[in-house]
Amino acid sequence: RLSHATLTATLEMSAASATLARHRVAPAASGASAARDASFRGRVVAHISGVPPARGRASRSRPPRAPSRAPSSLSAYADDRRVLGDVSATSQTTSESATSSARRAAELPGADAFAAHLASLTDPGELDKLVALLPPRLRDALREHPRRLALLEVVLDLGRAPIARFADGDEQLVSDPLTYDDVDAALAGVGDVGGDNRAGVNETLHRVSVIRNRAGNVVGLTARVGRAIEGSADLVLDLLRSGRSVLLLGRPGVGKTTAIREIARVLSVSRESGGMARRVVIVDTSNEIGGDGDIPHPGIGAARRMQVPRPDSQHHVLIEAVQNHTPEVIVVDEIGTELEAQAARTISQRGVQMIATAHGHTLENLLKNPTLNDLVGGVASVTLGDDEARRRRVQKSVLEREGPPTFGAAVEMLEIGRWRVHLDVGVAVDTLLAGYEPHVEIRSFDERTGEVIARPWLGDGVGAEDSSGLFGS
Numbered sequence: 294r295l296s297h298a299t300l301t302a303t304l305e306m307s308a309a310s311a312t313l314a315r316h317r318v319a320p321a322a323s324g325a326s327a328a329r330d331a332s333f334r335g336r337v338v339a340h341i342s343g344v345p346p347a348r349g350r351a352s353r354s355r356p357p358r359a360p361s362r363a364p365s366s367l368s369a370y371a372d373d374r375r376v377l378g379d380v381s382a383t384s385q386t387t388s389e390s391a392t393s394s395a396r397r398a399a400e401l402p403g404a405d406a407f408a409a410h411l412a413s414l415t416d417p418g419e420l421d422k423l424v425a426l427l428p429p430r431l432r433d434a435l436r437e438h439p440r441r442l443a444l445l446e447v448v449l450d451l452g453r454a455p456i457a458r459f460a461d462g463d464e465q466l467v468s469d470p471l472t473y474d475d476v477d478a479a480l481a482g483v484g485d486v487g488g489d490n491r492a493g494v495n496e497t498l499h500r501v502s503v504i505r506n507r508a509g510n511v512v513g514l515t516a517r518v519g520r521a522i523e524g525s526a527d528l529v530l531d532l533l534r535s536g537r538s539v540l541l542l543g544r545p546g547v548g549k550t551t552a553i554r555e556i557a558r559v560l561s562v563s564r565e566s567g568g569m570a571r572r573v574v575i576v577d578t579s580n581e582i583g584g585d586g587d588i589p590h591p592g593i594g595a596a597r598r599m600q601v602p603r604p605d606s607q608h609h610v611l612i613e614a615v616q617n618h619t620p621e622v623i624v625v626d627e628i629g630t631e632l633e634a635q636a637a638r639t640i641s642q643r644g645v646q647m648i649a650t651a652h653g654h655t656l657e658n659l660l661k662n663p664t665l666n667d668l669v670g671g672v673a674s675v676t677l678g679d680d681e682a683r684r685r686r687v688q689k690s691v692l693e694r695e696g697p698p699t700f701g702a703a704v705e706m707l708e709i710g711r712w713r714v715h716l717d718v719g720v721a722v723d724t725l726l727a728g729y730e731p732h733v734e735i736r737s738f739d740e741r742t743g744e745v746i747a748r749p750w751l752g753d754g755v756g757a758e759d760s761s762g763l764f765g766s
Contacts, residue, residue, distance in 0.1 A: 493585025
């Protein structure tokens with residue numbers, strides 16, 4: 294059974310989250326749902342401890358606050374239908390254009406709304422630099438394509454017809470299969486392909502990844518469109534202000550790199566420009582965060598960028614950044630090895646804020662990864678004495694968190710504009726190891742006002758996922 298102290302701390306995260314988020318996030322729960330939340334916590338604690346809950350009247354929650362600034366471009370995204378529910382639209386904003394954009398997107402089906410939103414964020418001139426790399430027949434087909442601004446990536450495989458992947462579906466560009474000359478022509482305009490089989494397009498955020506045969510020759514490539522999306526960090530602004538280290542998790546393509554790029558910009562630009570004026574150093578292994586070339590892309594703001602010569606030396610550059618450049622914040626993409634996890638712990642112990650992504654879809658996946666679970670405190674097998682095992686009502690051999698986590702908060706990026714936030718990684722790991730669902734917050738954007746909405750969620754369909762459930766409207 295979960296210890297009384299750990300369970301109480303977990304269940305009280307709902308109240309603590311409102312305090313943490315007061316600078317940016319407006320809690321969405323109404324007075325009635327807040328009362329149900331308090332009642333539920335009392336019933337569960339009473340069940341464990343045997344102490345009956347108090348029957349006093351639950352205090353009323355504060356009404357949702359208006360956003361501190363106008364909704365950003367990402368706030369217009371309206372493809373989130375499952376979480377928003379019945380949200381009040383009375384909050385005022387200072388940007389009529391962003392609000393009207395959200396309303397227009399809300400009238401479209403999900404995929405069409407996302408495609409229209411993505412097209413509005415795309416710089417046509419920067420997109421043309423990627424299109425110019427393609428063979429002439431593909432280049433002409435894309436330049437005349439009505440959905441080209443919603444392009445996600447182009448897939449080129451030898452002997453097959455090329456495929457263009459748009460935000461609202463895939464499409465075959467031409468019927469003729471690709472030849473060796475087509476592949477060579479596409480590679481001619483990119484930078485040097487590194488040991489990770491990736492290359493960039495100079496002065497852009499675009500990325501080209503190659504597929505090789507056993508002889509080392511390139512037989513396919515994926516040209517992915519890179520975009521700097523302002524506002525993609527708004528869901529965790531309160532965590533950034535607090536100085537916590539934040540770990541971002543999620544499946545490929547959900548926007549992890551885009552998010553940490555915007556986080557680096559927000560942390561580094563001046564306060565007059567809406568930032569936090571901190572000294573930020575980006576460790577950029579594949580030039581995905583700051584773009585290809587020696588001059589970083591303006592999408593990273595005032596952050597400095599350190600390039601990594603080889604993927605296997607990323608941990609060395611992480612330590613070098615702290616030792617040589619006195620950063621207040623380190624930003625790194627894709628922590629994937631034990632040495633990189635150890636470097637991240639060393640940086641955190643020196644008092645430097647870490648913003649990173651890691652291989653893993655959820656916190657539970659990361660906990661089961663022996664290479665990376667040190668990022669969240671590690672896992673150790675502990676043998677309990679007879680009396681302690683009897684008191685806990687568990688077996689004598691149990692799993693417990695080995696030490697303090699490297700990252701204070703973790704974000705599971707479920708989809709674009711919809712994140713699941715663990716406000717205290719230590720409590721979340723303890724709860725998972727005890728066999729329970731940890732308390733989290735589901736954060737998203739209000740489709741009408743652009744305001745950040747935070748809804749408590751206890752897992753198993755209780756909370757934000759179920760509008761008629763415990764925390765529903």
